[in-house]
Every structure is written in C-alpha cells, then in structure tokens.
Amino acid sequence: MQLAGQFPEDLVGIHLNAATVRPVPEAQQSEEERTWRQAAIAYTNAESDYQREQRNKPQTVAFALSDSPVGTAAWIVEKLKVWSDSGNNLDGTFTKDQVLSNVMLYLVTDTAGTGVWYYRGSADDVLPAGSGSRGKIMVPTGYAAFPHEMVNLAPPKSALERDFNLVRYTKMPHGGHFGCFEQPKLFTAEVREFFRGVRG
Secondary structure: OHHHHHOHHHOOOEEEOOOOOOOOOHHHOOHHHHHHHHHHHHHHHHHOHHHHHHHHOHHHHHHHHHHOHHHHHHHHHHHHHHHOOOOOOHHHOOOHHHHHHHHHHHHHOOOHHHHHHHHHHHHHOOOOOOOOOOOOEEEEEEEEEOOEOOHHHOOOHHHHHHHEEEEEEEEOOOOEOOHHHHOHHHHHHHHHHHHHHHHO
C-alpha cells in the first residue's frame, strides 16, 4: 500500500490479503460495512493487546522474547492458532517443523526484538510532508479474502472498492491471516492469476 501510494507509476499492480481502509461517515457505509466495523472494533479490543504492547513498550517485550525460547514459542504459537484457519487443531494447518522453524528464525538470528519494533515504526510512520491523508489507491489491486483473516483486516468488498482500484477480488476457500504460510499453493496460484491479468 505504501509503494502504491508513493510510487504508483512504477507498479503494474499490488496484491493484498489483508488491508485497512479509510474511515468514512456512517451515512456513506453500507449495512455490511457498518456490521463489519462493529465486528472489527470488538475483534481489535479482544485481540490487539499484543499490538499495543509491541507499539508502546517494544523494548520490554523484545527483552522478554529474546531471553526465553518458551516465551517466544508461546507468543508466536498463540497467534498462529488464533489467526489461522486451524480452529482447535493447529497440527492440521502447520506441521510441528513449520512452527518450530518459525520460532527458531527469531531466536537463532536474535531478531525477536527487530520483529517487535516494526509496530513502533508503523506508529511513528508519517505521510510525506504536504501529502495529506491517503487517498484512493489507483494502482490495479487484487485481494484474496481468506475466510479466517483477522476481522479488522478483512473489510467488505465495497469498502475495498472505495479505497482501491480493485480489479480482482477472490474469496479463498481456506486460510487465515497467514494465508501464504497456511495455503501456499492457493496463495501462489491466486497471485499469479492476478498478475497475469494486469500484465496482459
């Protein structure tokens, strides 16, 4: 989204599987959007404490994650379980090797803290001077709507159409927030199909 907003002439398209949309007055929202916004607020209140901690106290959680392999595993596995399309069966979505490899990437490279600081950086990120708020992104956009995406990152198609030049919207049969990790074949096929369309 940042690239499309800042360098639209350099991109043939962007493909998303999670997105934020600009707020609009309630009178301009469809009933589906109003329902989604209420659900997104409830979901954010229930599931975003990790984000607040990482954004507001990044170094505290960075030390804790870097110092405790069990803590790092618990922090990551809880998110894999809640945000994926695994229900109560994480083993049905990810192998133990996949989960352990994911955890070990942070521990072995000592980058748990770096991963946390992304949230602080995003909070500090500002638009270029004089650009005002983000307008509609006009770069051709594809969107993969995974059925178990985090509610606050899964706006209805109508909201996406208002914010993006949406040329492809695909309801995916399986997957959640980690769509490319959970469903790599489905994800790859979707992205390839989108870019075939915008290139040709």
